[in-house]
Protein backbone atom coordinates (compact mmCIF):
# COMPACT_ATOMS: atom_id res chain seq x y z
CA UNK A 113 0.00 0.00 0.00
CA UNK A 114 2.94 2.32 0.28
CA UNK A 115 5.76 2.46 -2.16
CA UNK A 116 7.88 4.82 -0.09
CA UNK A 117 11.43 3.62 -0.07
CA UNK A 118 12.69 3.07 3.44
CA UNK A 119 15.84 5.04 2.76
CA UNK A 120 16.99 8.05 4.72
CA UNK A 121 15.73 11.22 3.13
CA UNK A 122 16.51 14.81 3.90
CA UNK A 123 12.86 15.69 3.97
CA UNK A 124 11.00 12.77 5.40
CA UNK A 125 7.43 12.05 4.73
CA UNK A 126 6.58 9.49 7.36
CA UNK A 127 6.13 6.40 5.28
CA UNK A 128 2.51 5.36 5.35
CA UNK A 129 0.87 8.22 7.18
CA UNK A 130 -2.75 7.91 8.11
CA UNK A 131 -3.55 9.59 4.79
CA UNK A 132 -4.50 6.27 3.26
CA UNK A 133 -7.01 5.44 5.90
CA UNK A 134 -10.25 7.09 5.03
CA UNK A 135 -12.05 4.31 6.85
CA UNK A 136 -11.91 6.24 10.09
CA UNK A 137 -10.51 4.94 13.34
CA UNK A 138 -10.22 1.17 13.29
CA UNK A 139 -13.42 0.41 15.07
CA UNK A 140 -13.28 -3.07 16.49
CA UNK A 141 -15.42 -5.40 14.46
CA UNK A 142 -18.67 -6.43 16.05
CA UNK A 143 -18.31 -9.84 17.62
CA UNK A 144 -19.02 -12.42 14.98
CA UNK A 145 -22.06 -14.54 15.52
CA UNK A 146 -21.68 -18.30 15.41
CA UNK A 147 -23.01 -18.43 11.85
CA UNK A 148 -20.82 -15.67 10.55
CA UNK A 149 -17.20 -16.22 9.63
CA UNK A 150 -15.18 -13.63 11.51
CA UNK A 151 -13.86 -11.11 9.04
CA UNK A 152 -10.15 -10.61 8.85
CA UNK A 153 -9.43 -6.96 9.42
CA UNK A 154 -6.72 -5.57 7.16
CA UNK A 155 -3.96 -3.87 9.13
CA UNK A 156 -4.35 -0.41 7.68
CA UNK A 157 -2.74 2.55 9.39
CA UNK A 158 -5.44 3.99 11.57
CA UNK A 159 -6.71 7.46 10.88
CA UNK A 160 -5.89 9.28 14.04
CA UNK A 161 -6.06 12.60 12.24
CA UNK A 162 -2.73 13.38 13.85
CA UNK A 163 0.00 12.47 11.40
CA UNK A 164 3.26 14.28 12.07
CA UNK A 165 3.42 17.21 9.64
CA UNK A 166 6.63 17.66 7.58
CA UNK A 167 7.31 20.94 9.40
CA UNK A 168 7.52 19.09 12.73
CA UNK A 169 10.15 16.72 11.34
CA UNK A 170 12.17 19.69 10.12
CA UNK A 171 11.85 21.46 13.47
CA UNK A 172 12.85 18.30 15.31
CA UNK A 173 15.96 17.91 13.14
CA UNK A 174 16.84 21.58 13.68
CA UNK A 175 16.46 21.17 17.45
CA UNK A 176 18.75 18.13 17.53
CA UNK A 177 21.30 19.59 15.13
CA UNK A 178 21.38 22.90 16.99
CA UNK A 179 21.84 21.37 20.43
CA UNK A 180 25.18 20.61 22.05
CA UNK A 181 24.17 18.88 25.29
CA UNK A 182 21.22 16.55 25.02
CA UNK A 183 19.42 14.93 27.92
CA UNK A 184 17.28 11.92 27.04
CA UNK A 185 14.59 10.54 29.25
CA UNK A 186 11.50 8.36 29.12
CA UNK A 187 8.60 7.23 31.26
CA UNK A 188 8.91 5.76 34.73
CA UNK A 189 8.84 1.97 34.82
CA UNK A 190 10.60 1.77 31.46
CA UNK A 191 9.59 -0.96 29.00
CA UNK A 192 11.31 -2.24 25.88
CA UNK A 193 10.10 0.63 23.71
CA UNK A 194 11.14 3.24 26.29
CA UNK A 195 14.61 1.75 26.60
CA UNK A 196 15.08 0.94 22.90
CA UNK A 197 13.93 4.34 21.65
CA UNK A 198 15.98 6.26 24.21
CA UNK A 199 19.13 4.28 23.59
CA UNK A 200 18.79 4.61 19.81
CA UNK A 201 18.48 8.39 20.06
CA UNK A 202 21.39 8.50 22.49
CA UNK A 203 23.60 6.65 20.01
CA UNK A 204 22.46 9.04 17.27
CA UNK A 205 23.24 12.09 19.42
CA UNK A 206 26.72 10.73 20.10
CA UNK A 207 27.23 9.99 16.43
CA UNK A 208 26.35 13.62 15.69
CA UNK A 209 29.07 14.72 18.09
CA UNK A 210 26.77 15.82 20.92
CA UNK A 211 27.30 15.45 24.62
CA UNK A 212 24.44 13.21 25.73
CA UNK A 213 23.13 11.40 28.78
CA UNK A 214 20.16 9.17 29.48
CA UNK A 215 18.22 9.28 32.75
CA UNK A 216 15.13 7.48 33.98
CA UNK A 217 13.13 7.62 37.20
CA UNK A 218 13.30 3.84 37.55
CA UNK A 219 16.01 1.30 36.87
CA UNK A 220 16.13 -0.52 33.56
CA UNK A 221 14.53 -3.95 34.03
CA UNK A 222 17.10 -6.71 34.18
CA UNK A 223 15.76 -8.49 31.11
CA UNK A 224 16.28 -5.36 28.98
CA UNK A 225 19.93 -4.88 29.84
CA UNK A 226 20.89 -6.83 26.73
CA UNK A 227 19.86 -3.80 24.65
CA UNK A 228 23.14 -2.18 23.61
CA UNK A 229 23.97 0.79 25.89
CA UNK A 230 20.91 0.23 28.10
CA UNK A 231 23.37 -0.01 31.00
CA UNK A 232 24.20 3.67 30.43
CA UNK A 233 20.73 4.82 31.43
CA UNK A 234 21.20 6.42 34.82
CA UNK A 235 18.59 6.30 37.53
CA UNK A 236 19.10 9.89 38.54
CA UNK A 237 16.45 11.99 40.26
CA UNK A 238 18.52 15.11 40.78
CA UNK A 239 19.75 16.54 37.55
CA UNK A 240 22.27 18.83 39.34
CA UNK A 241 24.33 15.67 39.53
CA UNK A 242 24.49 15.58 35.77
CA UNK A 243 27.87 16.56 34.33
CA UNK A 244 26.25 19.13 32.03
CA UNK A 245 23.36 21.54 31.68
CA UNK A 246 21.19 20.25 28.82
CA UNK A 247 20.26 22.61 26.00
CA UNK A 248 17.77 20.06 24.67
CA UNK A 249 15.65 17.48 26.47
CA UNK A 250 14.23 14.61 24.47
CA UNK A 251 11.37 12.75 26.11
CA UNK A 252 10.56 9.40 24.51
CA UNK A 253 7.45 7.24 24.80
CA UNK A 254 5.80 9.29 27.57
CA UNK A 255 2.24 10.59 27.15
CA UNK A 256 2.88 13.42 29.62
CA UNK A 257 5.73 14.92 31.62
CA UNK A 258 4.14 13.46 34.75
CA UNK A 259 4.70 9.98 33.31
CA UNK A 260 8.43 10.73 33.38
CA UNK A 261 8.16 10.55 37.16
CA UNK A 262 10.73 11.89 39.60
CA UNK A 263 13.18 12.88 36.87
CA UNK A 264 10.60 15.49 35.91
CA UNK A 265 8.87 16.31 39.20
CA UNK A 266 12.18 16.85 41.01
CA UNK A 267 13.62 18.98 38.20
CA UNK A 268 10.75 21.00 36.79
CA UNK A 269 12.92 24.11 36.40
CA UNK A 270 15.43 22.23 34.29
CA UNK A 271 12.60 21.12 32.07
CA UNK A 272 11.47 24.72 31.71
CA UNK A 273 15.00 25.91 30.94
CA UNK A 274 15.54 23.80 27.82
CA UNK A 275 13.38 23.09 24.78
CA UNK A 276 11.72 19.71 24.89
CA UNK A 277 11.41 17.34 21.98
CA UNK A 278 8.42 15.11 22.67
CA UNK A 279 8.52 11.83 20.73
CA UNK A 280 5.66 9.47 21.43
CA UNK A 281 2.87 7.29 20.07
CA UNK A 282 0.30 7.47 22.87
CA UNK A 283 -3.09 8.64 21.73
CA UNK A 284 -3.46 10.71 24.90
CA UNK A 285 -0.13 12.54 24.54
CA UNK A 286 -0.46 16.05 25.98
CA UNK A 287 1.87 17.67 23.39
CA UNK A 288 4.12 19.07 26.08
CA UNK A 289 7.12 19.65 23.81
CA UNK A 290 8.42 22.66 21.92
CA UNK A 291 8.29 20.17 19.05
CA UNK A 292 5.99 17.17 19.17
CA UNK A 293 6.70 14.08 17.10
CA UNK A 294 3.54 12.34 18.18
CA UNK A 295 1.92 9.73 15.99
CA UNK A 296 -0.73 7.53 17.54
CA UNK A 297 -0.71 5.37 14.41
CA UNK A 298 2.84 4.24 15.19
CA UNK A 299 2.96 0.84 16.88
CA UNK A 300 5.90 1.95 19.01
CA UNK A 301 7.93 5.06 19.65
CA UNK A 302 10.77 3.11 18.03
CA UNK A 303 8.91 3.43 14.73
CA UNK A 304 9.03 7.24 15.02
CA UNK A 305 12.67 7.19 16.14
CA UNK A 306 13.51 5.21 13.02
CA UNK A 307 12.10 7.98 10.82
CA UNK A 308 13.84 10.67 12.86
CA UNK A 309 17.22 8.95 12.53
CA UNK A 310 16.71 8.74 8.78
CA UNK A 311 15.78 12.42 8.70
CA UNK A 312 18.93 13.26 10.63
CA UNK A 313 20.98 11.19 8.22
CA UNK A 314 22.32 9.01 11.00
CA UNK A 315 23.27 5.56 9.69
CA UNK A 316 21.54 2.64 11.30
CA UNK A 317 24.08 0.49 13.12
CA UNK A 318 23.40 -3.04 14.28
CA UNK A 319 23.24 -1.81 17.88
CA UNK A 320 20.66 0.82 17.05
CA UNK A 321 18.67 -1.61 14.93
CA UNK A 322 18.63 -4.03 17.87
CA UNK A 323 17.43 -1.33 20.24
CA UNK A 324 14.64 -0.22 17.91
CA UNK A 325 13.52 -3.74 17.09
CA UNK A 326 13.31 -4.44 20.82
CA UNK A 327 10.92 -1.49 21.06
CA UNK A 328 8.79 -2.78 18.21
CA UNK A 329 8.75 -6.37 19.46
CA UNK A 330 7.81 -5.49 23.02
CA UNK A 331 5.10 -2.91 22.25
CA UNK A 332 3.46 -5.21 19.69
CA UNK A 333 3.88 -8.39 21.77
CA UNK A 334 5.83 -9.86 18.89
CA UNK A 335 3.92 -8.17 16.04
CA UNK A 336 0.58 -9.53 17.23
CA UNK A 337 -1.33 -6.36 18.15
CA UNK A 338 -3.75 -4.45 15.97
CA UNK A 339 -1.38 -1.49 16.16
CA UNK A 340 0.91 -3.28 13.69
CA UNK A 341 0.73 -1.71 10.23
CA UNK A 342 2.56 -2.25 6.96
CA UNK A 343 4.84 0.58 8.07
CA UNK A 344 5.68 -1.26 11.30
CA UNK A 345 6.70 -4.33 9.36
CA UNK A 346 8.60 -2.28 6.79
CA UNK A 347 10.61 -0.71 9.61
CA UNK A 348 11.11 -4.11 11.22
CA UNK A 349 12.33 -5.57 7.91
CA UNK A 350 14.89 -2.81 7.58
CA UNK A 351 16.07 -3.32 11.16
CA UNK A 352 16.48 -7.04 10.46
CA UNK A 353 18.46 -6.22 7.34
CA UNK A 354 20.77 -4.15 9.54
CA UNK A 355 21.45 -7.17 11.67
CA UNK A 356 18.95 -6.85 14.51
CA UNK A 357 18.50 -10.38 15.89
CA UNK A 358 14.73 -10.85 15.97
CA UNK A 359 14.65 -14.39 17.34
CA UNK A 360 17.18 -13.54 20.02
CA UNK A 361 15.25 -10.44 21.06
CA UNK A 362 12.01 -12.45 21.30
CA UNK A 363 13.79 -15.10 23.29
CA UNK A 364 15.10 -12.54 25.74
CA UNK A 365 11.95 -10.50 26.20
CA UNK A 366 9.35 -13.25 26.12
CA UNK A 367 11.14 -16.31 27.44
CA UNK A 368 13.28 -15.12 30.32
CA UNK A 369 10.71 -15.21 33.06
CA UNK A 370 11.79 -14.72 36.68
CA UNK A 371 10.64 -17.17 39.33
CA UNK A 372 9.24 -14.27 41.36
CA UNK A 373 7.29 -13.16 38.33
CA UNK A 374 5.60 -16.52 37.90
CA UNK A 375 4.69 -16.59 41.59
CA UNK A 376 3.19 -13.11 41.28
CA UNK A 377 1.20 -14.27 38.25
CA UNK A 378 0.09 -17.26 40.29
CA UNK A 379 -1.21 -14.93 42.97
CA UNK A 380 -2.97 -12.76 40.40
CA UNK A 381 -4.59 -15.69 38.64
CA UNK A 382 -5.64 -17.26 41.92
CA UNK A 383 -7.27 -14.04 43.01
CA UNK A 384 -8.83 -13.14 39.71
CA UNK A 385 -12.34 -11.76 39.97
CA UNK A 386 -14.97 -10.90 37.43
CA UNK A 387 -18.16 -8.91 37.14
CA UNK A 388 -21.44 -10.88 37.11
CA UNK A 389 -21.58 -10.63 33.31
CA UNK A 390 -17.91 -11.58 33.02
CA UNK A 391 -17.03 -8.56 30.91
CA UNK A 392 -14.72 -6.98 33.47
CA UNK A 393 -11.95 -9.06 35.03
CA UNK A 394 -9.58 -7.77 37.67
CA UNK A 395 -6.90 -8.56 40.19
CA UNK A 396 -5.28 -6.49 42.93
CA UNK A 397 -1.75 -6.92 44.21
CA UNK A 398 -1.41 -5.61 47.77
CA UNK A 399 2.08 -4.55 48.68
CA UNK A 400 2.26 -6.97 51.60
CA UNK A 401 1.80 -9.84 49.14
CA UNK A 402 4.38 -8.42 46.78
CA UNK A 403 6.89 -8.03 49.56
CA UNK A 404 6.41 -11.66 50.50
CA UNK A 405 6.79 -12.79 46.89
CA UNK A 406 9.67 -10.38 46.26
CA UNK A 407 7.84 -9.15 43.17
CA UNK A 408 8.35 -5.96 41.18
CA UNK A 409 5.88 -3.96 39.16
CA UNK A 410 7.64 -4.99 35.96
CA UNK A 411 6.71 -8.59 36.83
CA UNK A 412 3.16 -7.74 35.78
CA UNK A 413 4.29 -7.43 32.17
CA UNK A 414 2.53 -10.11 30.17
CA UNK A 415 -0.01 -11.06 32.80
CA UNK A 416 -2.66 -8.74 31.38
CA UNK A 417 -2.32 -10.35 27.97
CA UNK A 418 -2.81 -13.75 29.52
CA UNK A 419 -5.92 -12.67 31.43
CA UNK A 420 -7.25 -10.92 28.34
CA UNK A 421 -7.48 -14.32 26.67
CA UNK A 422 -10.37 -15.20 28.95
CA UNK A 423 -13.53 -15.80 26.92
CA UNK A 424 -15.97 -12.94 27.37
CA UNK A 425 -13.48 -10.64 29.07
CA UNK A 426 -13.67 -7.16 27.64
CA UNK A 427 -11.75 -5.09 30.14
CA UNK A 428 -8.89 -6.28 32.33
CA UNK A 429 -7.91 -4.19 35.34
CA UNK A 430 -4.84 -4.71 37.49
CA UNK A 431 -4.32 -2.61 40.62
CA UNK A 432 -1.02 -2.05 42.35
CA UNK A 433 -0.53 0.22 45.36
CA UNK A 434 2.66 2.17 45.87
CA UNK A 435 5.35 0.47 47.93
CA UNK A 436 6.17 3.60 49.94
CA UNK A 437 2.84 5.39 49.85
CA UNK A 438 -0.20 3.10 50.23
CA UNK A 439 -2.45 6.02 49.35
CA UNK A 440 -1.28 5.94 45.75
CA UNK A 441 -2.44 3.15 43.49
CA UNK A 442 -1.61 2.49 39.87
CA UNK A 443 -4.30 0.80 37.79
CA UNK A 444 -3.57 -0.74 34.40
CA UNK A 445 -6.38 -1.25 31.94
CA UNK A 446 -6.45 -3.45 28.92
CA UNK A 447 -9.18 -4.23 26.42
CA UNK A 448 -9.75 -5.62 22.97
CA UNK A 449 -13.01 -3.81 22.43
CA UNK A 450 -13.35 -0.80 24.72
CA UNK A 451 -11.27 2.36 24.39
CA UNK A 452 -9.52 2.14 27.74
CA UNK A 453 -7.59 5.35 27.05
CA UNK A 454 -10.92 7.08 27.67
CA UNK A 455 -11.48 5.06 30.83
CA UNK A 456 -7.99 5.94 32.05
CA UNK A 457 -8.48 9.58 31.18
CA UNK A 458 -11.65 9.69 33.26
CA UNK A 459 -9.45 8.50 36.14
CA UNK A 460 -6.80 11.13 35.51
CA UNK A 461 -4.49 8.90 33.47
CA UNK A 462 -4.00 8.07 29.84
CA UNK A 463 -2.51 5.66 27.34
CA UNK A 464 -3.53 3.77 24.24
CA UNK A 465 -6.98 2.67 23.14
CA UNK A 466 -6.14 -0.94 23.99
CA UNK A 467 -3.77 -0.43 26.95
CA UNK A 468 -3.86 2.44 29.38
CA UNK A 469 -3.37 3.28 33.02
CA UNK A 470 -3.82 5.84 35.77
CA UNK A 471 -2.30 6.74 39.08
CA UNK A 472 -5.00 7.32 41.67
CA UNK A 473 -4.46 9.01 44.99
CA UNK A 474 -6.42 6.30 46.74
CA UNK A 475 -5.67 3.15 48.65
CA UNK A 476 -5.81 -0.10 46.71
CA UNK A 477 -9.46 -1.05 47.33
CA UNK A 478 -10.88 2.41 46.70
CA UNK A 479 -8.80 2.84 43.55
CA UNK A 480 -9.99 -0.50 42.24
CA UNK A 481 -13.61 0.40 42.95
CA UNK A 482 -13.21 3.66 41.02
CA UNK A 483 -11.56 1.88 38.11
CA UNK A 484 -14.34 -0.71 38.02
CA UNK A 485 -17.01 1.98 38.03
CA UNK A 486 -15.22 3.87 35.25
CA UNK A 487 -14.87 0.73 33.14
CA UNK A 488 -18.50 -0.14 33.76
CA UNK A 489 -19.53 3.31 32.56
CA UNK A 490 -17.64 2.80 29.30
CA UNK A 491 -19.23 -0.55 28.57
CA UNK A 492 -22.56 0.09 26.91
Ligand SMILES: [Mn+2]
Nearest residue numbers: 193253301331
Ligand atom coordinates in the same frame (compact mmCIF):
# COMPACT_ATOMS: atom_id res chain seq x y z
MN1 LIG B 1 5.73 2.61 23.54
